[in-house]
Amino acid sequence: MTTLDAPLDIGGVEVPNRLYRAPVLECAGNGEGAVETLIDELEPTAASGVGLLFQGASVVSERGGCAAPNMTRVHDPAFVSRLSRLTGAVHDHGGRIFLQLAHGGLRSMATWHAEYRRRHPDQRQLAVSRPPWQLRALDRAGLVSLQPDVLSTEEVWDLAEQFGRCAGYAVxxxxxxxxxxxxxxxxxxxxxxxxxxxxxxVFGDGVRFLEAVHDAVRDHAGDVPLVTKVPAETAAPSFVRRHLAREDGVAIAERAAEIGYDGLVPVEVSTFWDMSIVRGAFPERAWAASDLQEDYAAVFGSRVRARAVELLNRIQARRFDRDPGWNAAFCRAVRERVDVPVLLEGGLRTREDCDRYLGAAGPGTEPAADAVGMARPFYAEPRLGARLLDGHDALCASCNNCTVPQVTGEPGRCRTPSVVREQARLRQDGAYDRPD
Structure with a gap:
């Protein structure tokens, strides 16, 4: 049986246990206090004993590509070098930290964020191909704004090279x-x-882009462990005929492992940016927050449009399955076909579920993954690792009141009073303290 506190090797780097902090929006940006914000956000998690931290999506380009406000850009080696204070702080606690590299493409703020578009009227979105008709219809209806810049073959190679350069800065x-x-x-x-x-x-086969990024990372960062998410678009709406089925995702995972990726994170998502990635309750409190109403109106273009997004959010909250470890079946299918670590995240909240998916719940338990991760629970409990590793459960109720305000640039934090009060009580009682 594999237990939560057992070490794990990922690409030659030993992680002290099987618990990781999945990537979330840190909203640190690149300003004067960015490094301090990231340290304040991530060091407590490392101090609590979490073995591996994924610093959330960090954009590889100098402009464009941000999917949400206040994302950190890592194109500038001078800025990234300052992040050695963060990596040093994590290492001081015995943890490991990986940097997640990202680009939003058609999900960039220039597409959906009205105020951002007003401030950047000429900004275009990088696109793999001409946007699908569903997005073009939303553009004609005025709900999004598409100004796609379809990448040439040479530009795709250049973008892969940029991922590699940023990986080198990170190492x-x-x-x-x-x-x-x-x-x-x-x-x-x-x-x-x-x-x-x-x-x-050649990039009509999308895995070739994963291969190009892998090769660029190896050129600039050497044999650093390289992990990627692997999508299956099983949560796509019924009107989307062309999407990645689970078996397609398994095939992508197999090819990624053959290319040389050192770890895989299979996730079942939609073709769109929706609640398939933050499943849970409708965030009533967040949408009703009086101090955010003007911000929501600025983001979505008007109060009426903000209400329309709120209604869509309410409908989607009812649509998606919330079973803990909702990616487990996909992870298990991938794990049977590859010989690199498979990481599971998605709705995990209890120590029992962590043990179950690691195959440590008792004889005959079939493992789904080699490590288990949580994301939103760390907004409520930055030092959650201490309690989980001691056999307790997370406080997070998947209410999503932490996520919606982030479209305005608000930092991720728990906004549910009962959870905040309980976290304060546990902290006062020493529940997050670890022996030296």
Whole structure:
């Protein structure tokens, strides 16, 4: 049996246990206090005993590509070098930290964020191909704004090279590995998805982009561990005919392992940026927050449009399955076909579920993954690792009140009073303290 506190080797780097902090939006940006914000956000998690931290999606380009406000850009080696303070802080606690590299493509803020468009009227979105008709229809209806800049073959190679350069900067700053954002409607998912990718060149096979990024990372960062998410678009709406089925995702995972990826994170998502990635309750409190109403109106273009998005959010909250470990079946299918570590995330909240999916729940338990991760629970409990490793459960109720305000640039934090109060009580009682 594999237990949560057993070490794990990922690409030659030993991680002290099987618990990881999945990537979320840190909203640190690149300003004066960015490094301090990231340290404040991530060091407590390392101090709590979490073996591996994935610093959330960090954009590889100098402009464009941000899918949400205040994302950190890592194109500048001078800025990334300052992040050695963060990696050093994580290492001081015995943890490991990987940097997640990302680009939003058609999911960039220039598509959906009205205020951002007003401030950047000439900004275009990188596109794998001409946008699908569903997005073009939303553009004609005025709900999004598409100004696609379809990448030439040479530009795709250049973009892969940029991922590699940023990986090199990260290794120089002390990061232990690289994680690619290849789901949640990121540009890499757009390469992999038949919904978006209609190219007639070599990159019409989207896995070739994963290969090009892998080779560029090896050129610039050496043998650093390289992990990628692997999407299956099983949560796509019924009107989307062309999408990645689970078996397609398994095939992508097999090819990624053959290319040389050192770890895989299979996730079942939609073709769009929706609640398939943050399943849970409708965030009533967040949408009703009086201090955010003007911000929501600015983001979505008006109060009426903000209400329309709120209604869509309410409908989607009822649509998606919330079973803990909702990616487990996909992970298990991938794990049976590859010989690299498979990482599971998606709705995990209890120690029992962590043990079950690692195959440590008792004789006959079939493992789904080699490591288990959580994301939103760390907004509520930055030092959650101490309690989980001690056999307790997370407080997070998947209410999603932490996520919606992030479209306005608000930092990720728990906004549910009962959870905040309980976290404060546990902290006062020493529940997050670890022995020296």
């Amino acid at each position: 120089d700053a002390g990061y232990d590995g690289i994680h690619l954002s290849a789901a949640n409607m990121s540009l890499i998912q757009q390469f992999l998805s038949p919904f978006y990718n209609r190219r007639d060149d």
